[in-house]
Amino acid sequence: MSRQSSAILISAGQLAQATDATIVDCRFVLGQPDAGREAYLRGHIPGAHYLDLEKDLSAPVARHGGRHPLPDARQLTARLASLGIHPGARVVAYDDARFAFAARFWWLLRALGYRPPELLDGGYAGWLAAGGAEEQAIPQPEPCAMPTVEPYRGVVDITALASLQSAGSPLLDSRDPARYAGLEEPLDPVAGHIPGALNLPWQAVSDAQGFLLDDARLSAHFAGLPEGRPRVVYCGSGVTACVNLFALARAGDESALLYAGSWSDWCSHLVADE
Structure with a gap:
């Protein structure tokens, strides 16, 4: 690490x-x-x-x-x-x-x-x-100078995703197993998953109280994932995929990429093609 x-x-x-x-x-x-x-x-x-x-x-x-x-x-x-x-x-x-x-x-x-x-x-x-304090007062921010704006790094769109998959990058679906399997889809117009994706539910990296798995358990959780090419992670809309990306970084993989549009973007192209 x-x-x-x-x-x-x-x-x-x-x-x-x-x-x-x-x-x-x-x-x-x-x-x-x-x-x-x-x-x-x-x-x-x-x-x-x-x-x-x-x-x-x-x-x-x-x-x-x-x-x-x-x-x-x-x-x-x-x-x-x-x-x-x-x-x-x-x-x-x-x-x-x-x-x-x-x-x-x-x-x-x-x-x-x-x-x-x-x-x-x-x-x-x-x-x-843990006994932490709580308050209702809204803090007064102290603004800083506007820095140089940098473009986002570590993100892919649907076109780049296709190229990465063709080159052997593994694709990880962070949604729950039922949505991955297409058994239910409460949010998007199409059920299922992107062809070739592996299921890695985002909730699995923490316990029910919201504590991240310890280092040994995280390493065991990610053991067996394909290596050698940058991993690409997605979810329904690019939000909870970031939990897997955070956990991967914690486990030492800081090269994983986010398919930001995720399944909802993928669906939008499927529907547009009909």
């Missing part, structure tokens, strides 16, 4: 001592777009700023690109600067959904060339269970 991969997870106890970190609350509920911010207003880690999955960490939905397209890099960089987050800043992010939304934030910053955020092990519930 590299030094960088070991520094992307933080415990509640460590966070309580981290006086130099900007804290970001990423809580969100799919299908209930106001629930995350409402939870933040009811109580959050002292000093935490709130970023919304659909307003801050995604672009508007278009014909292609999936249900949660990547946000415009310039707009996200400006939003980060408004919170005082520059490329070298130490940032800690958390949610209450087993890293589902905090990992999206982690991936976005890393893809823009920022210092990768540290994700709070156990999430908000773990913080409270």
Whole structure:
């Protein structure tokens, strides 16, 4: 495990001592777009700023690109600067959904060339269970200068995906087994999975309380995956795939790529071709 991969997870106890970190609350509920911010207003880690999955960490939905397209890099960089987050800043992010939304934030910053955020092990519930303080006050941000905007790295679209698969890159589907198998599809117009994809459900890298598997169990979990070519990870819309990408990075694989549009983008091309 590299030094960088070991520094992307933080415990509640460590966070309580981290006086130099900007804290970001990423809580969100799919299908209930106001629930995350409402939870933040009811109580959050002292000093935490709130970023919304659909307003801050995604672009508007278009014909292609999936249900949660990547946000415009310039707009996200400006939003980060408004919170005082520059490329070298130490940032800690958390949610209450087993890293589902905090990992999206982690991936976005890393893809823009920022210092990768540290994700709070156990999430908000773990913080409270450890005796962490809670407040309702909204912190006043201290903006920083707008840095140079970098393009996203480590991301592929449907065209690049085809080339990577042809070259032997393994494709990992992060959705639950029922959706992968096409037994159910609650969100997208087509059921099933991208041909050749292996199923690696995102929830499997943490326990029910939202604590990441320890290093030995993570290594065992990923053992047997094809090696030698960059792995490409997807989910339904490019959100929970980031949990697998985070766990892979923690286990030492920092070369894995995100198919950002994921299954919802793939479906949009299938429907368009009919």
